[in-house]
Amino acid sequence: MPVPQPPVPPEPRRPLTLRDVSEASGVSEMTVSRVLRNRGDVSVATREKVLAAAKGLGYVPNKIAGALASQRVNLVAVVIPSLGNLVFPEVLAGVSETLEDTGLQPVFGVTNYSPDREEAVLYEMLSWRPSGVIVAGLEHSDAASAMLRNAGIPIVEIMDVDGEPIDSVVGISHMRAGREMARAIVAAGYRRIGFLGTKMPLDHRARKRMEGFEAGLAEAGLALADREFYSGGSALAKGREMTQAMLARSPDLDFLYYSNDMIGAGGLLWCLGQGLDVPGKIGLAGFNGVDLLDGLPVRLATMDACRREIGQQAAKIVAGQSGSGLIGGERIELTPRLQPGDTIRKA
Amino acid sequence: MPVPQPPVPPEPRRPLTLRDVSEASGVSEMTVSRVLRNRGDVSVATREKVLAAAKGLGYVPNKIAGALASQRVNLVAVVIPSLGNLVFPEVLAGVSETLEDTGLQPVFGVTNYSPDREEAVLYEMLSWRPSGVIVAGLEHSDAASAMLRNAGIPIVEIMDVDGEPIDSVVGISHMRAGREMARAIVAAGYRRIGFLGTKMPLDHRARKRMEGFEAGLAEAGLALADREFYSGGSALAKGREMTQAMLARSPDLDFLYYSNDMIGAGGLLWCLGQGLDVPGKIGLAGFNGVDLLDGLPVRLATMDACRREIGQQAAKIVAGQSGSGLIGGERIELTPRLQPGDTIRKA
DNA sequence: CTGAAAGCGCTAACAA
DNA sequence: TTGTTAGCGCTTTCAG
Numbered sequence: 001m002p003v004p005q006p007p008v009p010p011e012p013r014r015p016l017t018l019r020d021v022s023e024a025s026g027v028s029e030m031t032v033s034r035v036l037r038n039r040g041d042v043s044v045a046t047r048e049k050v051l052a053a054a055k056g057l058g059y060v061p062n063k064i065a066g067a068l069a070s071q072r073v074n075l076v077a078v079v080i081p082s083l084g085n086l087v088f089p090e091v092l093a094g095v096s097e098t099l100e101d102t103g104l105q106p107v108f109g110v111t112n113y114s115p116d117r118e119e120a121v122l123y124e125m126l127s128w129r130p131s132g133v134i135v136a137g138l139e140h141s142d143a144a145s146a147m148l149r150n151a152g153i154p155i156v157e158i159m160d161v162d163g164e165p166i167d168s169v170v171g172i173s174h175m176r177a178g179r180e181m182a183r184a185i186v187a188a189g190y191r192r193i194g195f196l197g198t199k200m201p202l203d204h205r206a207r208k209r210m211e212g213f214e215a216g217l218a219e220a221g222l223a224l225a226d227r228e229f230y231s232g233g234s235a236l237a238k239g240r241e242m243t244q245a246m247l248a249r250s251p252d253l254d255f256l257y258y259s260n261d262m263i264g265a266g267g268l269l270w271c272l273g274q275g276l277d278v279p280g281k282i283g284l285a286g287f288n289g290v291d292l293l294d295g296l297p298v299r300l301a302t303m304d305a306c307r308r309e310i311g312q313q314a315a316k317i318v319a320g321q322s323g324s325g326l327i328g329g330e331r332i333e334l335t336p337r338l339q340p341g342d343t344i345r346k347a
Numbered sequence: 348m349p350v351p352q353p354p355v356p357p358e359p360r361r362p363l364t365l366r367d368v369s370e371a372s373g374v375s376e377m378t379v380s381r382v383l384r385n386r387g388d389v390s391v392a393t394r395e396k397v398l399a400a401a402k403g404l405g406y407v408p409n410k411i412a413g414a415l416a417s418q419r420v421n422l423v424a425v426v427i428p429s430l431g432n433l434v435f436p437e438v439l440a441g442v443s444e445t446l447e448d449t450g451l452q453p454v455f456g457v458t459n460y461s462p463d464r465e466e467a468v469l470y471e472m473l474s475w476r477p478s479g480v481i482v483a484g485l486e487h488s489d490a491a492s493a494m495l496r497n498a499g500i501p502i503v504e505i506m507d508v509d510g511e512p513i514d515s516v517v518g519i520s521h522m523r524a525g526r527e528m529a530r531a532i533v534a535a536g537y538r539r540i541g542f543l544g545t546k547m548p549l550d551h552r553a554r555k556r557m558e559g560f561e562a563g564l565a566e567a568g569l570a571l572a573d574r575e576f577y578s579g580g581s582a583l584a585k586g587r588e589m590t591q592a593m594l595a596r597s598p599d600l601d602f603l604y605y606s607n608d609m610i611g612a613g614g615l616l617w618c619l620g621q622g623l624d625v626p627g628k629i630g631l632a633g634f635n636g637v638d639l640l641d642g643l644p645v646r647l648a649t650m651d652a653c654r655r656e657i658g659q660q661a662a663k664i665v666a667g668q669s670g671s672g673l674i675g676g677e678r679i680e681l682t683p684r685l686q687p688g689d690t691i692r693k694a
Numbered sequence: 695c696t697g698a699a700a701g702c703g704c705t706a707a708c709a710a
Numbered sequence: 711t712t713g714t715t716a717g718c719g720c721t722t723t724c725a726g
Contacts, residue, residue, distance in 0.1 A: 017703060018703065018704065019703085027712085028713050028714085029703090029704085029705095030704095030705080030713060031711085031712060031713075033704070034705095034712090037705090039705090040711085042712085043711060043712090046711080046712085058493055058497050060470060060473045060474050060494060060498075061474050061703095061704085062474065062476060062703055062704070063704095064414045064702090064703080065415055065703030065704040065705085065718090066703080068411045068415050068702085068703080068704070068705090068717095068718045068719070069703075069704040069706075069718055070704080070705055071705095071718070073411070083439050083440050084436065089430040089431065090430075093431060093457075096430075096457050105456075106455075107454050108453075108454070108455045109452075110439075110443050124452055126407050127408050127409065127410040128410050128411060129409060146405055147405065147407060150405050151407075233641075234640070234641035234642055235639070236640060236641060236642025237641040237642035239642060240642045266642040273644050292581060292583060292609070293581070293583060294580075294581035294583060295581055295583025295584035295585070295586060295587045295612075295613040296583065297616060365719065365720065366719080374696085375696065376720085377696075377697060377721085378696060378697075380720070380721065381695095386721095387695085388695055388696095389695070389696085390696090393695085408720085409718090410720095411718085411719080412718070412719030412721085413721070414702090414720085415701095415703065415704085415718085415721090416701080416702055416719075416721040416722075417702085417721055417722080418702070418721095419721095
């Protein structure tokens with residue numbers, strides 16, 4: 001009489017290894033490995049046996065072991081200051097999209113505009129020995145710069161080209177963007193100009209834009225008539241508040257330059273709500289060209305920061321697909337286009 | 348006479364290993380390892396020698412080797428459908444923030460709402476043997492579900508609680524959110540109601556919201572009077588267009604429910620531009636509670652989706668800090684609050 | 695407190 | 711076409 005067997009206790013779930021697939025399929029580990037990576041010639045029969053066994057077991061390869069053995073890692077570190085900014089998610093989308101068919105995988109890290117956090121994040125990421133690094137900005141702590149220089153992999157600094165890159169760089173000149181906006185404003189006949197921006201000493205790009213802007217005004221013998229900075233809160237709401245405050249303080253201003261489109265849009269809505277004559281009595285401009293705002297009743301003048309394309313180009317360089325023939329040290333300066341919208345007087 | 352030596356040729360840059368630090372400091376690899384990980388007792392003298400050598404050389408540990416040896420990986424996989432949505436960056440921010448002091452590192456992957464891409468991304472991520480997975484939604488391909496179930500690590504499905512979780516779940520009931528919005532609208536006296544949303548069959552949460560909404564209307568014997576879906580483009584602009592189109596087609600509508608705040612804001616701006624009486628003649632509501640819109644002249648009624656908190660709670664579960672004492676299988680349902688704003692009539 | 699030995703799971707290189 | 715051997719750079723374990 002058959003003794004009833006207790007059900008086989010489920011084994012403590014140890015992750016499956018190549019060896020398990022090897023045993024299940026009766027094929028050597030090495031050949032299993034070859035099948036799973038599509039490397040080398042394997043007979044169709046063997047291949048199918050292996051594939052069936054792997055799928056049946058639910059095997060997921062261990063890339064940690066693979067990377068250690070092959071000294072190859074399909075990860076690309078992407079380090080950005082913030083996710084709240086709307087700008088960076090777009091860059092990430094460009095990177096993500098371009099990397100999709102390369103076998104490379106982006107890994108994101110966020111620094112909150114803190115050089116210390118940037119250093120920590122880079123250290124952490126480099127310790128995974130990625131195939132490349134894409135990092136926002138040209139300003140890094142000494143230690144971070146040293147790490148990047150010594151990493152021995154492609155480094156692409158993005159967003160900004162005003163400075164000394166470590167290796168490759170893809171971005172726009174914020175200095176120039178600011179200057180050109182100033183020229184356009186001056187050319188349109190505005191003279192009493194205010195600046196509204198974020199209070200972020202560590203946002204070097206915003207700073208460079210403002211410097212370029214002031215330089216552009218200076219060419220025409222002008223200087224900023226007023227300025228105001230904010231931090232935190234909803235950008236749209238801040239734009240309203242700051243605009244109101246500035247115009248209360250300096251009612252004779254005839255132009256407001258905002259360091260980003262969101263506060264610009266807030267300011268624009270406020271001006272419209274007040275019934276101010278835009279762009280006749282007062283002109284407005286922002287920066288970034290976020291298409292998020294396309295549906296506003298009046299289009300804010302802005303300058304496209306080429307965010308998505310920056311992500312794409314950077315990804316291409318890391319993937320070795322830039323087509324330049326260069327091996328590192330590339331420099332791609334994109335040109336932001338002025339989008340005059342409806343908030344600058346026509347010349 | 349000293350023969351002039353040629354300068355030492357710079358060695359081909361091989362990544363530094365523990366062995367290099369060991370040799371430079373005259374301490375065994377094992378002890379160097381202990382110092383670098385703050386494990387076990389090491390004399391102060393030895394520690395300092397090692398630290399000095401490591402810093403001097405610019406040593407960056409190899410986590411791949413470390414992870415293989417220790418069978419521990421400090422990575423948490425975070426898989427989301429999109430970065431363009433504004434919602435997900437906020438969730439990421441919550442995750443990122445909470446993980447900051449745990450020694451865990453988020454790694455993000457994007458699926459573009461495609462189940463196939465989700466499966467591929469999960470496979471890729473699981474092959475790095477992360478400590479946990481945070482994934483948006485409860486709907487996955489069979490293969491993806493199987494992978495997650497077999498991974499043997501904490502899995503947290505987020506955003507949505509309407510369904511069968513694999514392990515833990517943190518989110519809101521979109522079904523309920525839709526129903527409650529419907530009830531609020533009906534209670535405020537609106538009767539001819541239109542729905543405007545994204546044409547995304549794979550956005551299950553938007554679908555559930557609409558289903559809940561219709562169920563809520565049905566309780567009052569009502570049905571949607573009109574509906575329209577869009578895809579692509581700037582949400583704000585789409586909101587304007589769709590609103591105009593819908594009101595042209597169904598001029599007798601007295602309420603518009605939008606599947607997200609951005610198109611809702613577009614619609615609101617259009618209505619205001621037309622001089623329509625909001626919320627008297629027509630009411631409006633969106634979904635998400637994005638504070639981005641705080642600066643609009645009129646506050647759109649909406650419902651907070653608790654995005655940041657979802658990220659935080661999910662991260663806590665993965666980090667084993669949820670405080671529930673549970674080991675897996677947690678269920679956290681957050682309650683979205685109705686924010687009536689200025690676009691629903693007061694009762 | 696410090697060191698030596700033995701792998702982690704996989705792949706490069708070579709052999710059959 | 712397939713299998714064998716020897717590590718990848720680190721940590722675990724155990725012995726001084």
